[in-house]
Amino acid sequence: MVGFVLAFALAAAAGCGGGGGGVSSPAAVEAAPSVLIESGRVTDEALAAVFDGESVNRAVVSAFVAEVMALxxxxxxxxxxxxxxxxxxxxxxxxxxxxxxxxxxxxxxxxxxxxxxxxxxxxxxxxxxxxxxxxxxxxxxxxxxxxxxxxxxxxxxxxxxxxxxxxxxxxxxxxxxxxxxxxxxxxxxxxxxxxxxxxxxxxxxxxxxxxxxxxxxxxxxxxxxxxxxxxxxxxxxxxxxxxxxxxxxxxxxxxxxxxxxxxxxxxxxxxxxxxxxxxxxxxxxxxxxxxxxxxxxxxxxxxxxxxxxxxxxxxxxxxxxxxxxxxxxxxxxxxxxxxxxxxxxxxxxxxxxxxxSGRCVDLKVTPSAGPDGLDPGQVVSVLAEPRSKVDGSPTGGNVTATLKAGVQSVEPNGSPVPADANSNYTAGPEQDQSGTVAYESRSKRGVGKAEVTFNTGAPAAYLVVGGLQDWQVNMVVCDITKPFTLESPGVGVAEFSGGLSGTYSATGVFNFSYAGTYQVILSDGLGSPGTMSGTSSGQIAGQAGSGTENYVLTPAEPCE
Structure with a gap:
């Protein structure tokens, strides 16, 4: 019998008072026995008072729940x-x-x-x-x-x-x-x-x-x-x-x-x-x-x-x-x-x-530039797209961007924006400064989380050596994160879009004209050794052709 009383008390408390936790008025609590729990055990008096065989005493239930929840x-x-x-x-x-x-x-x-x-x-x-x-x-x-x-x-x-x-x-x-x-x-x-x-x-x-x-x-x-x-x-x-x-x-x-x-x-x-x-x-x-x-x-x-x-x-x-x-x-x-x-x-x-925790939502964050090698004071637009990890659909809701550490600013900062959301990051005013922005989406589908660290690194100078067949390069590029030019003496020049990946085009002797894409791989980020490969196609002396150039990149002293 004592077990039933407590169970019914707990269940009634969970629902009484329209979800208010079953806590009754002070007068009702006074009607409960003075001792409800003693030495880790519900007292016989409390159990007897909870249920009289026909109905539950809500005053006792409220007092009991209040005491249990305080433990x-x-x-x-x-x-x-x-x-x-x-x-x-x-x-x-x-x-x-x-x-x-x-x-x-x-x-x-x-x-x-x-x-x-x-x-x-x-x-x-x-x-x-x-x-x-x-x-x-x-x-x-x-x-x-x-x-x-x-x-x-x-x-x-x-x-x-x-x-x-x-x-x-x-x-x-x-x-x-x-x-x-x-x-x-x-x-x-x-x-x-x-x-x-x-x-x-x-x-x-x-x-x-x-x-x-x-x-x-x-x-x-x-x-x-x-x-x-x-x-x-x-x-x-x-x-x-x-x-x-x-x-x-x-x-x-x-x-x-x-x-x-x-x-x-x-x-x-x-x-x-x-x-x-x-x-x-x-x-x-x-x-x-x-x-x-x-x-x-x-x-x-x-x-x-x-x-x-x-x-x-x-x-x-x-x-x-x-x-x-x-x-x-x-x-x-x-x-x-x-x-x-x-x-x-x-x-x-x-x-x-x-x-x-971010388990259910993938928050894809795409900056328009960088995040490495930004110019001081450069403004970067960022698109945040929350997608369900279960079915891949847009989650809706809002996205909040917050400057978590460093400089300079993000707008809007700390204010929710309807997804898919755009925000702007402004880089620090000097070289070698960084700023970390935390992005969080919230919706009925859960929370998405992402973080991006932007930086204004010093110009990334590299000695570039390599090529393909007669096209051979051995020269210093003062900053590979910006548009740059490679020259193969006596053969031609190639214009690169800049950055760790992009496009390029080359022209030179025998009316050759080639265009393609390139990829830079660095062992430990900017300033570390790496490689670059470019794949292009075009024509030379009226004949179509294609090929892949391979280069070795070695960090060099800063230059202009």
């Missing part, structure tokens, strides 16, 4: 762990498992032992997700069964010691591991995919549009067998309308011979993202199907709780069968509503963290 995460987990243990023992009594084991003490010992390996396995999943290194490869190496591409540098708490037995243990575990699961694929490219076995009983997969976790663990003690299965599927990238969805499922069977129980919780979350890439609303629905079996005395329940982000929560007993008792219904309500309470917000936050 640390560890303290909340401890309270849930205690309630999970009490609920599991009640179900064991109803199912006939307690009688088969010979009493409450023997039942608790057997369940604790059977759940121990399951508990340990669940507790290890989140840290292992966080610790698996990211190598950027979308496939598994033949030497390892670990999925490559799952990592998140964060400290992940583990529920070890919080609970020994109970379905809520799985709920707590899923709540802890969903963020490292989802964030591990936040840096994936559009076509990257990773799948594999993280550890025994744990399979993970990830892509831009989906992250999935599957767990399957077993435990046995004194003839009591626990089979635990769970699946989490998160689609963190909103569709063009801003919709996203997630599911979490837990299935547990506890048995000894012909007696025991089955429990399955299926939670679905549907959300809506606003034009500024924040969660606008969400709806969570958890369906519980629970069955006890004890020879011919089987009983079952199908129950659903719905928790919208605003408005009242809903509770529905869809169907029952056999000799279903009030206590059995209470335990089912406890499991379903507590599961929602422990997991919902963490899953929503993990999804928002994902689309806010």
């Amino acid at each position: 640390t995460e560890e303290e909340r987990l401890a309270i849930a762990a205690d309630l999970s243990r009490r609920a599991e023992l009640e179900v064991a009594r109803l199912s006939g498992l307690e009688a088969a084991l010979g009493g409450t003490a023997a039942t608790e010992a057997a369940l604790t032992g059977a759940w121990a390996p399951v508990n340990e396995a669940i507790a290890g999943v989140a840290p292992e997700l966080a610790a698996t290194p990211l190598d950027g490869d979308a496939s598994l190496s033949p030497e390892s069964t670990q999925p490559e591409g799952f990592a998140h540098p964060m400290a992940v708490p583990a529920p070890n010691g919080m609970a020994s037995i109970g379905l809520l243990l799985g709920g707590m575990g899923l709540g802890l591991m969903v963020d490292p699961l989802v964030s591990s694929a936040n840096n994936f490219t559009k076509d990257q995919y990773s799948e594999g076995t993280l550890s025994s009983g744990v399979v993970v997969s990830g892509a831009v549009e989906q992250s999935t976790l599957e767990m399957s663990f077993d435990g046995t003690q004194d003839g009591v067998a626990v089979k635990f299965n769970a699946t989490v599927v998160v689609h963190p990238c909103p569709d063009p309308s801003g919709n996203f969805d997630m599911t979490a499922k837990i299935d547990v069977k506890t048995s000894k011979g012909a007696v025991g129980s089955n429990a399955a919780i299926d939670m679905k979350i549907n959300g809506q993202v606003d034009d500024d890439a924040h969660i606008a609303s969400s709806t969570t629905e958890a369906n519980t199907q629970w069955a006890d079996f004890a020879g011919g005395k089987g009983q079952f329940l199908d129950y659903t709780v719905g928790v919208p982000s605003s408005g009242d929560s809903t509770f529905a007993v869809n169907r029952t069968g056999g000799a279903v008792s009030t206590d059995f219904v209470r335990m089912a309500v406890l499991m379903s509503t507590m599961f929602v309470y422990m997991v919902k917000d963490k899953m929503l936050q993990a999804a928002e963290n994902a689309w806010s």
Whole structure:
């Protein structure tokens, strides 16, 4: 009975007050018992006051929620762990498992032992997700069964010691591991995919549009067998309308011979993202199907709780069968509503963290010049185009350009502009100055991020040596980032557009005339050695021809 009271209290609090968190007036809080939680346990007085057998006391619920939300995460987990243990023992009594084991003490010992390996396995999943290194490869190496591409540098708490037995243990575990699961694929490219076995009983997969976790663990003690299965599927990238969805499922069977129980919780979350890439609303629905079996005395329940982000929560007993008792219904309500309470917000936050990281949107930024080798004071126009990584379509929304470091300025600076967006960067007034501009797009499809560093480098002087056949060059170009000329003595001259790539044309003896494109490759940016190749076609002495010239570029002293 005590478990049902708390579950109903939490569910009612989630929906009472039109989404205001269930906090009632000071007068209502005064009507609650003076002590609601003591030594990590809900007091009997608080549980008795929450529900009188017919209706929920919203004053007590509001006071309880206010007190629970003021606690640390560890303290909340401890309270849930205690309630999970009490609920599991009640179900064991109803199912006939307690009688088969010979009493409450023997039942608790057997369940604790059977759940121990399951508990340990669940507790290890989140840290292992966080610790698996990211190598950027979308496939598994033949030497390892670990999925490559799952990592998140964060400290992940583990529920070890919080609970020994109970379905809520799985709920707590899923709540802890969903963020490292989802964030591990936040840096994936559009076509990257990773799948594999993280550890025994744990399979993970990830892509831009989906992250999935599957767990399957077993435990046995004194003839009591626990089979635990769970699946989490998160689609963190909103569709063009801003919709996203997630599911979490837990299935547990506890048995000894012909007696025991089955429990399955299926939670679905549907959300809506606003034009500024924040969660606008969400709806969570958890369906519980629970069955006890004890020879011919089987009983079952199908129950659903719905928790919208605003408005009242809903509770529905869809169907029952056999000799279903009030206590059995209470335990089912406890499991379903507590599961929602422990997991919902963490899953929503993990999804928002994902689309806010740039996972779902590719922000293409194209400057009209540079970004290297700009003239002092040069104005560069920049086009920012956010595109969905899922389907490649324009995301709409706004783009904001902000001067993050250096000089000189960007306009508009820090103000959103409708996508696709143009902005202007003004280079610093002197040579060897740089400025870094951060670009961020926000829309119903998520957040796109990009960064460009512009600089006014000193003139890039190079000794250019090479050519093709009779066309040979050995001369210094004072700045390859600007238009320049190469001359092959006695053969002809070639005019280059300037920059690290571009076009050129050449004329010379025997009426030859060639045109083509060129590419400069530098080992470590401007000022480092490199090569240049040019491919052209044309005619000489009336005959058509084509070819590729190859040059070696060596940094030279500045010149004019």
